[in-house]
Amino acid sequence: MRKPDRRRFLTTTAAIAGLTSCSSKDQPPAAQASLGAHMRPYGEPSPYEQQPVRVIRELTASKGTGSSRTPLQDLYGTITPSPLHYERHHAGVPSIDPAQHQLLIHGMVDKPLTFTPAEIHRFPSFSRIYFLECGGNMVGDLAGNPPPTVQASHGLVSGTEWTGVPLATILREAGLQPEAKWIIAEGADHSRMARSIPIEKCLDDTLIAYGQNGEALRPEQGYPLRLLVPGWEGNVSVKWLRRLFVTDKPAMSVKETAYYSELRPDGKAEQFSFVMEARSVITKPSGGQSLQGPGFYEITGLSWTGTGKIAKVEVSTDGGKSWAEAKLQQPVLDKALVRFLYPWQWDGKDAVLQSRCTDETGYTQPTRDQLIATRGPHSGYHYNAIKSWYVRADGSVKHV
């Protein structure tokens, strides 16, 4: 076997990959000297790997009311493991015995119905990979004092495979009356969180979900039943679903008046702006990470849109002066997280990294200035502007 030529190797590999610490020799590292560990019914991460975790933010003194954020900077691909899916609770996480739980459908229907979770499971099922995102994700960036990491700024979004029954199937059972225009969905949590949803979306792709990534919903995701309203702000995907009231007008519930409505420049509130428009963010390198000297780095991140499919993602390494198209992980799915990948040769100087996406309707993610010019400085929810990460010559990465 040919002996390694260390100088030549360094030259070639450095050009392609920026690696400077490879070595080579004739023998691999030693194999394990003894039999390994036993098998386990339910696997766990390696003890050598720092387990990615959600970061919890309590909004009240009583614990459980607030949010926890997905560690986007630590994750690969597009599937969020269920234990790391973001949470947003308004009265903590209920513990519901499915044998005691029911879902009532009433109001403008031919026949009011109740279903146990077991009965919902009997209907024809539907599974699909979707993103879910809190309407309030990224509001810190609008406020002009963005959090230091992508988990803190953008972590109220996740992507998983959901399973349930199309809401249209259940509504067909109850029989919608002609005047039916809205459905008010109510949860069984202590706050009885309620949202109004237009009937068209209920009959389109909305699910009564009971499964996530193959398993039953976790309690914090609405066990045993939740709504899943694809592409719309997460708050309407009501968890611990106990009631669907069919009516001809919205409820004007606290969560669609005092919250989850955007303040317009004219001082009025924009209500029922449900769709999460196209957005993207670089997750690596991102705030709090550091680069180990000049050379090759892959810039990667996530993009998604409630309007359908992402058509393209562009990356800039000079603060938006020039852009180049990133590669998208295939397949690009409707209303799902899309991973983008862009090769970057860092020269070791200060750099500002940005991503911007365009959806299949032609809509392009705005800059922060463009967003504020359109929506005003206090719009709050549904902020989706381009995010910048500042790479300093010392390799540190900070928000701008």
Add this chain to the structure above:
Amino acid sequence: MRKPDRRRFLTTTAAIAGLTSCSSKDQPPAAQASLGAHMRPYGEPSPYEQQPVRVIRELTASKGTGSSRTPLQDLYGTITPSPLHYERHHAGVPSIDPAQHQLLIHGMVDKPLTFTPAEIHRFPSFSRIYFLECGGNMVGDLAGNPPPTVQASHGLVSGTEWTGVPLATILREAGLQPEAKWIIAEGADHSRMARSIPIEKCLDDTLIAYGQNGEALRPEQGYPLRLLVPGWEGNVSVKWLRRLFVTDKPAMSVKETAYYSELRPDGKAEQFSFVMEARSVITKPSGGQSLQGPGFYEITGLSWTGTGKIAKVEVSTDGGKSWAEAKLQQPVLDKALVRFLYPWQWDGKDAVLQSRCTDETGYTQPTRDQLIATRGPHSGYHYNAIKSWYVRADGSVKHV
């Protein structure tokens, strides 16, 4: 609000869904009387839900050598949660510190190289959803004494999103010599499990994987590095990868001579039959489950093929006399699990449920008799015949 008409409801719903126990009333179940639980950094299933688990089979007195099987009958959709991915170990589960681990690439290359896991992470990444299946899955069915549940008979298959570096990228770094025809991949487990892989597949879609479903590989899945050879028998996707030896002929290792080769009718062994051909199985209803009286049931299961995409799945409820096409969960991905769904109105009489799939090349899953006529009765590995579940009038479901 109109009062429920229980008789009419039962008639309608029973016709559509076979439900007999729905009730209806004007009020939903009570909401939670107090604030719910706190948030957790890493979520867990509901205590009310029986956690699906892998079933472990030890092959030797020393624990850790054998297999654990995915609970296919309990899972929804197509994504297997990482802690439930099947395992097959030949010397237990190594505990590898990535700071001490290296991967050596040598043999017929211009420059032998070693990489630390951190260095592998620096290359451009690739993520894709693939199935992985042990070449020995379903061998009990060939033997004529099939196990009682689908977990026991078919549970050596799972589907997850894998992330890693294309092996072609790493081989380009080392520089393949013209005579290079095979790569012998060796693990760092105590058995130093080794398999030979044709160079064409190594340059096609084979990955050096380090991520699964967003997180780092679990130890039992090869942490910190493994091969992932899409569509081929799982044994070649060598875990705990420590060496890739490039050569002009296969190693004829114990795992490709004494094992993972099929005995042909002429008494010779068929070697290097890597591809997992098209197969399907009904996971619900399946052995050990029971039906609660006549009415509507959704028949559902999984189909997959190492040859590419599944084109269609058909279901029979009369033991193969008549067939009807099932619905396929979208999107149908290349070399990935596909969920099929078929609505069934059970009349309460004995029934034999079967599924058969056809891949995009036109190949159709054979019956057991067809398979034995072609491959003989002792072929062992790569068994992919149609599976039958016998539903008795009492609602019990058994293997046939």
